[in-house]
Amino acid sequence: MxxxxxxxxxxxxxxxxxxxxxxxxxxxxxxxxxxxxxxxxxxxxxxxxxxxxxxxxxxxxxxxxxxxxxxxxxxxxxxxxxxxxxxxxxxxxxxxxxxxxxxxxxxxxxxxxxPFSPRNVLKRVVDLYRAKGWEPVVAPEMEFFLVARNTDPAQGIKPMMGRSGRPAAARQAYSMTAVDEFGPVIDDIYDFAEAQGFEIDGITQEGGAGQLEINMVHGDPVKLADEVFYFKRLIREAALRHDCYATFMAKPIENEPGSAMHIHHSVIDIETGQNIFSGPQGGDTDAFFHFIAGLQNHLPAAIAVLAPYVNSYRRYVRDHAAPINLEWARDNRTTGIRIPISSPQARRVENRIAGMDCNPYLGIAASLACGYLGLIEQERPDKQFKGDAYDGEEAIPRILGGALDLFDQATSLHEVLGPDFCRVYSIVKRAEYEEFLSVISPWEREHLLLNV
The missing domain is CATH 3.10.20.70 (Glutamine synthetase, N-terminal domain)
Incomplete structure (x- = not known):
């Protein structure tokens, strides 16, 4: 050797x-x-x-x-x-x-x-935390669809065929029977992950037809981003072995939920080893609220990184398993910022905005950057939301162009992520957006060709 x-x-x-x-x-x-x-x-x-x-x-x-x-x-x-x-x-x-x-x-x-290498961007953000005596900890959740092979982009994406010979069914969240439909693919995912030394915390059926979620054990942000980067490839390879595709598009199928990469955050005091979100008696700390405020204040500008494509914004649909605003609440999956049930030692903040189509290094970096700015600025968040946040006002950009406008104006976010990265990212994403706008869609041909 x-x-x-x-x-x-x-x-x-x-x-x-x-x-x-x-x-x-x-x-x-x-x-x-x-x-x-x-x-x-x-x-x-x-x-x-x-x-x-x-x-x-x-x-x-x-x-x-x-x-x-x-x-x-x-x-x-x-x-x-x-x-x-x-x-x-x-x-x-x-x-x-x-x-x-x-x-x-x-x-x-x-x-x-x-400075514009994604792994270096995330390392830069983590180093800013460590310079303050903090160790950021994250746990990503990966949602994706297993779909039938789609070799003609003009055709809609359809669910894969399950073991039963029927297309994967929608609205079967947490169904073990639904998970069994994809058994051979999931077996290969587990086998590949084991060979690669990755620990899967669990696999569940989500609400979409053929939609699955893989949860990962919390840990170092760079290591977890590496694993998501690797996981996307291994899941695609497992699917191809069984005559289907794995897709990480934010919204691959009409009238189905989109796929998110929810990011759970906590922050450890390096000197004491304690979670800075919990006080000595187990209560919420000022740092906990400052972190939430940072997400509320800076995520609008970071959404261009967390939702990087025109398709990404199709996911933010009222009453469709994705947030439409940046309200925060405890144990409430309708809000953009959720505080899961946990012990004080495991208190964490979940960002539900990021799509699974984002680069994992950049998505985690942008989310941590917003929280970091909150810890530095020490502002308070809005009052905790009570009830169904889908009843609230929409507060998320609905198109990539608008999100990029907010991103370009966010000088404090640029200082955390790196000004040169932000310059390059904006230029490349605007080039993509212009490419998209030059394409005439089937909808336009169907409804405008002879009617206007």
């Missing part, structure tokens, strides 16, 4: 036990959360300390076009230096040979972290 393999997690070494490593996938997340990188023979990987990719991977839109975000130097596609984080080495158990994946961090030629 080479020296670098000895630095990898136990699960990666266990996966290779008795086998010869064939290939290493050197990967990094781009802005949408797509894995970019290179696959290299294991023997070559053992000889290299780093590899290069052009910084232009962060200027690319989801369609493969480019945003004019290169800055003063122009679009010269400078090489970044990508160095492996050995702690992220994990199996790629769906491949035909023995392969490991390793997430890399991006630096410029002076060794400075590339």
């Amino acid at each position: 080479t020296d670098w393999l000895s630095q990898t997690p136990e699960a990666a070494r266990a996966y290779l036990e008795g086998h010869r490593l064939d290939e290493v996938e050197c990967i990094i997340s781009d802005l949408p959360g797509i894995a970019r990188g290179k696959a290299v023979p294991a023997s070559k990987f053992a000889r290299q300390e780093y590899f290069h990719l052009p910084d232009s991977i962060f200027y690319q839109t989801i369609t493969g076009d480019w945003g004019e975000a290169a800055g003063e130097d122009g679009f010269i596609e400078k090489d970044m230096i990508l160095r492996p984080d050995w702690s992220t080495a994990t199996a790629a158990p769906w491949t035909g040979d023995w392969t490991l994946q390793v997430i890399h961090d991006a630096f410029d030629t002076d060794g400075i972290p590339v």
Whole structure:
């Protein structure tokens, strides 16, 4: 076993036990959360300390076009230096040979972290917490749909066919029978996750047809974002084995609920090890309320990161399992900010705004950034909401363009996430939005062609 393999997690070494490593996938997340990188023979990987990719991977839109975000130097596609984080080495158990994946961090030629690399953005936010003596803790929840293969984008997305021979049924939330319909896919998800060393806290059927949720154990934000990044790929691979697709679109099917990435937050005092949201007698602290206020005050500007596509805003529908405002309440799933039932030691704040289509590094970073600003500004939140928050006023941008306008004006949020990241992100997202606006939809052709 080479020296670098000895630095990898136990699960990666266990996966290779008795086998010869064939290939290493050197990967990094781009802005949408797509894995970019290179696959290299294991023997070559053992000889290299780093590899290069052009910084232009962060200027690319989801369609493969480019945003004019290169800055003063122009679009010269400078090489970044990508160095492996050995702690992220994990199996790629769906491949035909023995392969490991390793997430890399991006630096410029002076060794400075590339500011618009999503993993670096999250690390920046976590470091701001630690500089204040705080350790942020998160627990993401991943919702997604298993759907029938869709090879024609002009056709609507349909639920997958279950073991019973019937399409997956909607409105069967928490049904074990519904979960059993996807049994073979779920078995592969568990097997892949085990091979990769990931701990799943549970899998449940959600309210949509073929919609599932995976809960993850709370922990370090960067580690959890790495796992969501990996999980999206392994779930897609498990689905393909069974002639269906896994989709993380925020709203893939009309008249069905959307898919969220709910983010639970708590903050630990590094010196004492105590949750700063709970006082000595177990009551709510000022920090608890300040964090909520930070979410209420700054999430409107951060929604462009948490809901990054035009489709994302189709999820925010009244009475449809997604928030329409930023009210907060205890044990109330109609609000955008929810306080789950917990012991004082586990007191946490759940952000229900983020869509599953967001980049996990950026979604978690933006959510933590809002809470951080709340802790710094020390303001109080609105009064706790009582009743059904869908009866309240809508207070979330309904289109990407409006969300980007709020994002561009949010100078305090830019200082936390990094001004250069925010500049690049806005340019790329506006390029995507303009691409979308140039497309004539089937709805327009059906209703406007002969009627107006």
